[in-house]
Structure formats: structure tokens, C-alpha cells
Amino acid sequence: MNHQDPHGLDAFCCSGSSPTLSLLGLGKVGRAFVALPDLQDWRLCSVSDRSGTLCDQKGLDGPHISAAKIVGRSVAAQGGGGPREPDLALSLIEAEYVVDCTDTHLDSCDESLARSLAILDRGQCLVSAAKSALLADPQAFLVGDRLARYGFNAVLGGTGLDLKRELTVIQQGCTEIVAVPNACTGSLIQSIEEGLDRDAAFALARERELLEADPEQDIDARDAAIKITMVANLVYGTRVDWRELERPHFNELDLDLLTWRREQGKTTRLVCRADREGVRLAYEELDLGSTLAIPWTRVLYGYHECGSSRRIMVGKGVGAEGTARALFADLNDIRQGREKA
Numbered sequence: 001m002n003h004q005d006p007h008g009l010d011a012f013c014c015s016g017s018s019p020t021l022s023l024l025g026l027g028k029v030g031r032a033f034v035a036l037p038d039l040q041d042w043r044l045c046s047v048s049d050r051s052g053t054l055c056d057q058k059g060l061d062g063p064h065i066s067a068a069k070i071v072g073r074s075v076a077a078q079g080g081g082g083p084r085e086p087d088l089a090l091s092l093i094e095a096e097y098v099v100d101c102t103d104t105h106l107d108s109c110d111e112s113l114a115r116s117l118a119i120l121d122r123g124q125c126l127v128s129a130a131k132s133a134l135l136a137d138p139q140a141f142l143v144g145d146r147l148a149r150y151g152f153n154a155v156l157g158g159t160g161l162d163l164k165r166e167l168t169v170i171q172q173g174c175t176e177i178v179a180v181p182n183a184c185t186g187s188l189i190q191s192i193e194e195g196l197d198r199d200a201a202f203a204l205a206r207e208r209e210l211l212e213a214d215p216e217q218d219i220d221a222r223d224a225a226i227k228i229t230m231v232a233n234l235v236y237g238t239r240v241d242w243r244e245l246e247r248p249h250f251n252e253l254d255l256d257l258l259t260w261r262r263e264q265g266k267t268t269r270l271v272c273r274a275d276r277e278g279v280r281l282a283y284e285e286l287d288l289g290s291t292l293a294i295p296w297t298r299v300l301y302g303y304h305e306c307g308s309s310r311r312i313m314v315g316k317g318v319g320a321e322g323t324a325r326a327l328f329a330d331l332n333d334i335r336q337g338r339e340k341a
């Protein structure tokens, strides 16, 4: 550690009136987040990637850091003298808000959960795009006042904030959850329906930044299985394991059937359904006018109650920029809640 470095640990103590922020992860979503113009009212005190942590008590220049990372300059290469260990960096910086844009590692969900709970239990607020922690144990976020300081809007494509606000009512009355949670397969299907071949459809989904770092997570329906499991476990208090679900693979879809359906005024979506008995995923044929036939730019979560009542939540938190905006909505919501309290 270089104690002369303005971005080193000497600069770890933030001061001033704007709320202070630490960012974990400077990939597609993290870069889009720090480049948001709306962040001007916040003080970005630290940014971490795997190489280290860059920090400044006066506030970092997010768009500049993002642009440098795009051309291949890691945080360490930009002068980040802070720890490579994110837990240590966060506990030293002690920003009021932490934004987690690290990648979703399905084999280290417990680690991610422990880090998230440590952040919350230090009294910091946490908004996350990464699914791992919520997947490990959604009920852990309902303990004490954690939920008031935790945001998962981005995890559910920009619908997590609505779910959080209505969670208690939904937990009491929800009989079925229906979701179209995966924008990537929506984009692939729409492209095929428009006449693109498989490779061109994948290239377009990649260009739209819809594919996970591991694209298999989208096409083998893991991403959708994870999201519906997480929501079902949160709403019903169940402990469904997504690994035990039957998952339809995109590669097993008959692409001619997709285009034929479209010619018949129908379409296809990866639809997830959950109730207290279990969780099911399938590529369903839908009328074009169906509520579930959403464009790829949206995700949908519906919470059905006894009788005909249902809450439909449609989110625009798709792709890196949409996800960054969903994170920002969470931040503002938590901030407003704290200012009111």
C-alpha cells in the first residue's frame, strides 16, 4: 500500500454531505452505473474490481474510471492502491451505501450471502445486481431491519422495488407466481421470429449486452430458474433448490415452430410458474395479446391471489444500462426512506 497515493488507504475516510457510495464490480453493469449522470448528487468514494480498490474521500470521477476500464485499464492500473479483498475494502471505507455489481457465482452463493449480511449488519445500505446472495437465503434479508437497507430491484429486472414494497401483502395472499424473467431468451425468440438465424440472433443478444458472462446461464434456463426460485422462496418461505428443477434448453427449441407460431399470430416465451407445491419452467405458446407476451426489453412478474386479483410488475431493468438504472432507483428509495425516518 502506498501512503502517498491519493487513491490509497489514507483517502478511505469519506466526509461531506452527499451520501457516500462504494461500488463493487466494474464490469458491464458497474461501468454503466458509475457513468450515470444522476449520480452527481452522490459521492463515489470507492470502486473495486478483482485487481484492487480505487478510492478518494472527495469523490471519484465515475465516467472517467468507466471509460478507462472499457479500454482495458483495471482499477489497479488506474492507481487503485486499496485492498484486493472487497470485504476489507468495504469495512475500511465505510461508505453509507454499497452497490454490488460483481458477477453471479453460483458455486459461491454462501460467500456472497455472508458478505451482504456483513455489510448490512455494519449498518451500511446495500443494493445489488448480483443474484448469489438472495439465491442463497432470501429469508435472511427479512431478519431485523435488513430489508429497509437492502435493495434487489436490479436482480429482478427493475421489479424488485415493487415486490419489496408489497411483499407483506403478497406473502399473505399469493397463490401463484408467474414470471417471464429472462430478457435474453426473449430477444433470441423475437430475432428468430423476425427471420434471423440462430447465430445472428445470439450475436444481436450479445450486442444488446443481454448475455451473462457465462451465456449458458441464459440458454439452459438457469437464469430463469434462479430468479423464480428466489422469488418463490421469498414469497412462500419455501426452500426450493433451483438445481432440482427441470429446465428447458433453448437449443432444444424447434426454431421453425417459433416462426410458424408467429405467422399464426402467436408467440413463445420462457414462462416460469410457482406455487406452494413447486416451480415449473416451459417455453409456452402465447397469444400475441397475452399479458405474458412482453417485448424482450421488459421482464414481468405476476402475483396472483385468490379470486381474480393479481399484481403485475413489469420492469425495464434489462441490459447493462437498464440494470444500472434499476440499482439507482433502489438507492434513491432507500435514501428517501432514511431521510424520512
Ligand SMILES: NC(=O)c1ccc[n+]([C@@H]2O[C@H](COP(=O)([O-])OP(=O)(O)OC[C@H]3O[C@@H](n4cnc5c(N)ncnc54)[C@H](OP(=O)(O)O)[C@@H]3O)[C@@H](O)[C@H]2O)c1
Pocket (backbone or CB within 6 Å): 024, 025, 026, 027, 028, 029, 030, 048, 049, 050, 051, 074, 084, 086, 101, 102, 103, 104, 129, 130, 131, 154, 155, 209, 210, 211, 212, 213, 317, 318, 319, 320, 323
Ligand atoms: N449484464 C446484465 O445485463 C445484467 C442484468 C441483470 C443483472 N446482472 C447481474 O449484474 C452483475 C454484474 O453483471 P456484469 O454483466 O456487469 O458482469 P461482468 O461484466 O462479468 O462484471 C463483473 C465485475 O465484477 C468484478 N468482480 C468479481 N468478483 C469481484 C470481487 N471479489 N471483488 C471486486 N470485484 C469483483 C469483476 O472484476 P474484473 O473486471 O477485475 O474481472 C468485474 O468487474 C452480475 O451478477 C449479473 O448477474 C447483469
